[in-house]
Structure formats: structure tokens, C-alpha cells
Amino acid sequence: xxxxxxxxxxxxxxxxxxxxxxxxxxxxxxxxxxxxxxxxxxxxxxxxxxxxxxxxxxxxxxxxxxxxxxxxxxxxxxxxxxxxxxxxxxxxxxxxxxxxxxxxxxxxxxxxxxxxxxxxxxxxxxxxxxxxxxxxxxxxxxxxxxxxxxxxxxxxxxxxxxxxxxxxxxxxxxxxxxxxxxxxxxxxxxxxxxxxxxxxxxxxxxxxxxxxxxxxxxxxxxxxxxxxxxxxxxxxxxxxxxxxxxxxxxxxxxxxxxxxxxxxxxxxxxxxxxxxxxxxxx
Amino acid sequence: xxxxxxxxxxxxxxxxxxxxxxxxxxxxxxxxxxxxxxxxxxxxxxxxxxxxxxxxxxxxxxxxxxxxxxxxxxxxxxxxxxxxxxxxxxxxxxxxxxxxxxxxxxxxxxxxxxxxxxxxxxxxxxxxxxxxxxxxxxxxxxxxxxxxxxxxxxxxxxxxxxxxxxxxxxxxxxxxxxxxxxxxxxxxxxxxxxxxxxxxxxxxxxxxxxxxxxxxxxxxxxxxxxxxxxxxxxxxxxxxxxxxxxxx
Numbered sequence: 001x002x003x004x005x006x007x008x009x010x011x012x013x014x015x016x017x018x019x020x021x022x023x024x025x026x027x028x029x030x031x032x033x034x035x036x037x038x039x040x041x042x043x044x045x046x047x048x049x050x051x052x053x054x055x056x057x058x059x060x061x062x063x064x065x066x067x068x069x070x071x072x073x074x075x076x077x078x079x080x081x082x083x084x085x086x087x088x089x090x091x092x093x094x095x096x097x098x099x100x101x102x103x104x105x106x107x108x109x110x111x112x113x114x115x116x117x118x119x120x121x122x123x124x125x126x127x128x129x130x131x132x133x134x135x136x137x138x139x140x141x142x143x144x145x146x147x148x149x150x151x152x153x154x155x156x157x158x159x160x161x162x163x164x165x166x167x168x169x170x171x172x173x174x175x176x177x178x179x180x181x182x183x184x185x186x187x188x189x190x191x192x193x194x195x196x197x198x199x200x201x202x203x204x205x206x207x208x209x210x211x212x213x214x215x216x217x218x219x220x221x222x223x224x225x226x227x228x229x230x231x232x233x234x235x236x237x238x239x240x241x242x243x244x245x246x247x248x249x250x251x252x253x254x255x256x257x258x259x260x261x262x263x264x265x266x267x268x269x270x271x272x273x274x275x276x277x278x279x280x281x282x
Numbered sequence: 283x284x285x286x287x288x289x290x291x292x293x294x295x296x297x298x299x300x301x302x303x304x305x306x307x308x309x310x311x312x313x314x315x316x317x318x319x320x321x322x323x324x325x326x327x328x329x330x331x332x333x334x335x336x337x338x339x340x341x342x343x344x345x346x347x348x349x350x351x352x353x354x355x356x357x358x359x360x361x362x363x364x365x366x367x368x369x370x371x372x373x374x375x376x377x378x379x380x381x382x383x384x385x386x387x388x389x390x391x392x393x394x395x396x397x398x399x400x401x402x403x404x405x406x407x408x409x410x411x412x413x414x415x416x417x418x419x420x421x422x423x424x425x426x427x428x429x430x431x432x433x434x435x436x437x438x439x440x441x442x443x444x445x446x447x448x449x450x451x452x453x454x455x456x457x458x459x460x461x462x463x464x465x466x467x468x469x470x471x472x473x474x475x476x477x478x479x480x481x482x483x484x485x486x487x488x489x490x491x492x493x494x495x496x497x498x499x500x501x502x503x504x505x506x507x508x509x510x511x512x513x514x515x516x517x518x519x520x521x522x523x524x525x526x527x528x529x530x
Contacts, residue, residue, distance in 0.1 A: 019329055019330055019341070020329065020330045021330070021484065022330045022331065022332040022341070023330070023331055023332060023333060023414070023415060023488070023489060024415050024419065024420060024483065024484055024485040024488065025415040025416050025417065025418060025419045025420055025421055025485065026419045026479075026484065027419075124479045124480070125479060125484060133418075133419060133460045133477075133479075134419060134479045135479065177291070177292070177293050177294075179292070180290070180292065180298060180300075223304055223305070223334070223335055223336065224334050224335065224416060224417075224423065225334045225335075225336075225337045226298075226332035226333065226334055226337055226338075226339035226416075227332075228292070228293065228295075228296060228332075228339070228341075230293060231293075248416065248417055248418065249332045249415075249416050250332065250334050250414070250416030250417060250423075258292055258293035259293070260293065260294050261293075261294040261295060261345065
């Protein structure tokens with residue numbers, strides 16, 4: 001059993017998300033950085049969709065009642081097991097009655113903790129992912145506990161430590177496609193979008209990331225239409241919003257760009273005020 | 283009317299089918315026909331879909347197959363598609379049109395110079411088609427609102443609109459399935475649950491359904507709300523069968 005001594009800032013259970021309920025208006029949700037999530041499970045030889053703990057900014061403090069193996073991926077942070085540092089992106093053994101302390105993230109936004117063979121997590125509509133009003137129970141709280149099957153595997157120490165377990169690069173270049181309303185923009189605005197610098201605003205969450213920018217473009221509202229994680233909306237007031245995993249399924253703002261799958265993982269790990277540019281996929 | 287959609291890719295994982303019309307019941311029926319065929323015959327490609335008034339967004343299981351799916355869709359486009367008749371199943375929704383549970387009812391009637399009775403008559407006389415579900419889990423976008431009831435969104439959205447609130451925004455009317463910030467003009471409230479993630483299916487309505495509102499008193503609203511809260515419901519449609527007969 002794992003017990004939360006501290007929940008951290010916003011620790012939730014996440015997986016690949018709810019992928020068959022969009023027509024009922026249910027957000028996809030799932031790990032913000034799907035690549036880091038899959039990587040954590042891959043290193044443990046777990047099923048790729050095994051639920052993990054996702055933490056942000058300030059990680060949780062956990063007590064393991066039984067022994068197991070675990071892996072940490074995602075942004076950069078320090079973690080200790082009973083006071084001693086643990087490796088990053090490498091399976092490590094956790095003896096029974098151990099305390100794992102994940103400290104604050106100094107680079108990237110989201111970190112992942114995967115447990116060997118996973119842990120028991122309540123499934124709602126085919127996913128254990130937290131989503132407000134859909135699966136509120138998947139937000140981790142102090143005192144909360146999760147059952148897992150005691151470890152059986154042996155991990156040889158052959159995994160070389162990987163320098164980065166997530167997609168972000170310095171000065172992130174985010175690959176994008178033109179969105180459905182891209183053609184409604186003037187040629188000037190179109191070229192400004194792919195040549196300008198943007199930065200991440202503090203108004204960012206699992207639902208959406210707002211971008212700081214110096215462009216002078218606006219777009220009229222549209223008739224409500226489908227949106228997806230990675231859709232970049234331009235509002236009549238000139239705000240640029242990148243929809244993320246917990247976003248609604250339809251929206252009324254112009255959809256000017258669409259991030260690639262990798263682009264969504266990458267922007268998820270950009271910190272507040274971090275700079276980025278868009279590069280158009282031809 | 284042009285009945286074939288235009289087909290475009292939207293990112294790595296989705297394909298958009300777009301019709302040139304705006305809010306139109308025959309486009310909706312065509313989209314329902316597309317959905318039926320895609321679900322039955324293209325299940326190997328199709329993972330999920332989102333729809334709106336004039337767009338159908340198809341999510342693909344394997345993004346590597348996007349080009350072959352695009353080709354298949356182009357071919358399907360050249361066959362003639364018949365609009366799918368609506369199943370004709372109507373869900374009846376009790377609504378309390380009273381200022382006590384609907385914060386904008388008075389202002390709405392004053393601004394539109396309309397008596398509450400007339401608002402109720404105009405709002406309950408229509409059988410509204412559910413075009414799609416969006417905005418919030420289980421939130422229905424309905425067509426067919428009487429134009430005497432058109433009213434723009436509130437200039438300042440409320441920070442919290444209670445669940446079950448029945449609202450009007452522009453040419454649309456809808457129901458908030460969960461409490462949420464929102465800018466619709468609230469003219470009534472229903473005790474019925476529209477969304478419950480533990481139910482199968484999780485939303486009361488689906489695209490292609492029809493709904494009809496009927497008026498109930500404040501007293502009945504609270505009675506029904508209490509009873510629905512007590513009842514453990516496995517299907518959201520069941521609450522309708524139980525309560526509709528007993529009270530009206």
C-alpha cells in the first residue's frame with residue numbers, strides 16, 4: 001500500500017485518458033506529457049496504459065507499506081528515498097516501510113511516478129484519469145492510500161540513466177498544423193504567427209495554456225465547433241489559448257493552429273514565462 | 283443544398299468533415315447518417331468523434347493510418363448519403379420556471395417585454411432536436427428555439443450557475459448538467475440529472491435525441507430533486523420513467 005503523507009501541489013492519477021466519450025461532451029484528460037507517462041511504464045515493463053501519479057511544481061511525500069519498484073520521469077526534480085537520492089528514469093527498488101519524497105520541479109511542469117504493475121485506481125468511463133466533475137476521486141489527498149500487488153520482478157541494473165525523460169528542448173519549437181480558421185487571418189498575421197516569440201502565461205492549467213504575445217491580431221467568434229487538445233484558439237479580444245488535456249470538446253473561438261501530438265507533450269512541459277515558437281508542418 | 287461534406291485533416295489524429303450550412307436540421311440528419319455508417323463499417327479506423335452543428339470531427343485509432351482513412355472517406359463521399367430520420371424518441375424534461383430557482387427570469391421577461399406565462403408557453407411548445415453535446419459533459423446544444431426568445435449572452439458571466447439550470451444564449455437554449463461558470467440567461471431549472479459519470483451511458487441525452495420541456499411548480503421541483511438525490515440510478519433514462527408518471 002502507498003500512503004500520501006503530503007499530497008504535493010496538485011497530484012492526480014493519470015493515464016491515456018477517456019478516448020471514446022467525446023460525443024457526450026467528456027474531456028479526454030490523461031497525462032499532460034503522454035511521452036513521459038509512456039516512458040515511465042515502458043521502463044517498468046508495465047502495460048503502456050497503466051495509471052501513474054502526475055505531480056506539478058511541488059511533488060508529494062509518500063509512504064510505502066510494502067516493497068515494490070518504481071520509476072520517476074517527466075520534468076527535472078530531486079527525489080529521495082529514506083533521505084538518499086533516487087535515480088531518474090531508472091527503475092529503483094523501494095523496501096517496505098520507506099518514505100519517498102519528491103521535491104519541487106525546477107524544470108518542466110509535470111513529473112510522473114509509475115509503480116511496478118500499477119496500483120488500484122478507480123476507473124470512470126474507461127480511464128483512471130482525474131477530471132473535474134468526471135473523476136474527482138483521482139485527485140490525491142493527504143492520508144489517501146492506494147493498494148498495489150507486492151513486487152515480483154527483478155530489474156537488472158542495466159538501464160543506463162537517461163539524461164531527459166521528457167520532450168522539452170531549450171527554446172521550445174512547437175510543431176503545428178494550420179487550424180480550420182487559419183485561412184481567415186490576413187497574410188501578415190499568418191506569417192507573424194510562425195515567426196514570433198510566445199511565452200507561457202501564469203494563467204495556465206490542465207485545461208488550457210494562455211500565451212503572452214505581442215501580435216496585434218484578433219478573430220471573430222465562430223459557430224460552436226469541435227476542438228481537441230492542442231487546438232490554438234484566437235479570441236475576439238486577441239488572446240491566444242492552447243487547449244490542453246482537460247479542455248471542453250467544442251468551442252466558439254477561431255481555431256487557428258493545431259499542435260502535433262509531440263507538440264502537445266512539449267508545450268505541457270514549458271514553464272511560466274518560458275519562450276517558444278511555432279514551426280509549421282508542411 | 284450541397285450534401286457532401288468537405289474533408290480535411292485536423293492535426294495528427296483527426297479528420298474534419300464540414301458542411302457549408304449553419305444550424306440546420308437536414309445537415310444534422312446527414313451527419314447522423316455518416317456517424318451510423320462510420321460506426322458500422324469503419325470501426326477499424328474510427329476511435330471516437332465529436333460533432334457540432336455543421337462539423338464532424340473523426341478521431342483515428344492509429345495516426346499512421348490517417349492517409350488511408352482520408353482516401354476511404356473521399357470514396358464514401360461520392361456515394362449518395364441519405365439523411366437519417368430521427369429515431370423519434372423524445373425525452374420529457376420537467377422545468378420550474380420561477381425566479382426562486384432561475385435568477386434571470388424576471389430580467390429576461392422585462393427586457394423582452396414578455397409575460398412569464400408567455401415565456402413558458404413559447405419555451406415548452408417546441409420539441410427541440412439535440413444537435414450535439416459539448417461545452418460541459420452532457421450539455422445539450424438544442425435547435426428550434428422560438429425567435430421571440432432569442433437573447434444575447436449576459437455581458438458578465440456568473441461565476442457559478444447551479445446544475446440543472448435552463449438557459450438561453452443567442453438562438454440557443456440548453457441545460458447546465460453540472461454547476462459551472464457561465465453566461466447564459468437562466469430562465470428555469472430542472473431537477474433531473476443530465477450527467478452522472480457512474481451511469482451507463484453517462485449523459486441523459488445523445489446527439490439525435492429530441493427533448494420537450496414541461497412546466498412544474500417550485501414545490502414539485504424540490505420534491506423531485508430530493509427524490510432523485512435519494513434514488514440510486516443505474517441509467518439516467520430511468521429517473522425520467524419513474525418521476526414523469528408519478529407527478530404529471
